[in-house]
Amino acid sequence: MEKKKPDIDIVNEILEECIMAYPVSSFIISLYKQYLQRGSLSKKQLQGLYAKASKIELLSPGKLATLEALIHRMPTRQKSTAPAIKPVFERDEQQGRMLDAILGKYPNHKMALFLKAKYDNDETLSSTELADLKRFTKSLGV
Structure with a gap:
């Protein structure tokens, strides 16, 4: 039509x-x-x-x-603000305190030195490494 x-x-x-x-x-x-x-x-x-x-x-x-x-x-298009920049990795302060306590008492502890190097390089500690760290802290009486 x-x-x-x-x-x-x-x-x-x-x-x-x-x-x-x-x-x-x-x-x-x-x-x-x-x-x-x-x-x-x-x-x-x-x-x-x-x-x-x-x-x-x-x-x-x-x-x-x-x-x-x-x-x-017509609709007014507005761009949203950019989200705040968040660091990719955040250190766990409790892990740092445990490592410092172990190394303060036993400065040549090889596993603690290894974990401290990983911690300082902003690498995440695996669950087994974290369990070892807690076990060292508890067994060494730190």
Whole structure:
């Protein structure tokens, strides 16, 4: 079925009138080409078109009001703030205190030195190494 009344395209009409008023404006020409290719414009582009079109005296205020209503109806996209930078690895202070206590009492303890080197290099201690560390702390009476 064929429509009797084709839809009125206010944006296209305003773009054409802006081209007549500003024939050398590269902004208006690029908006017009993009509108023909895509069939729509972004909110910021429509705001720029509105700013240019509002300077034209012969443009009817009804068309400007319609364009303004289109702009207000479009959603405003806002970028969320970047999340706070969190360090990849956080040291467990309790492990550090246990290692310092063991090495304070027995400075040449080989396993404690090995675990301290891993701890200082920000490597995670495996569950068996952590169990060994707790066992050393308990058995050495530290």
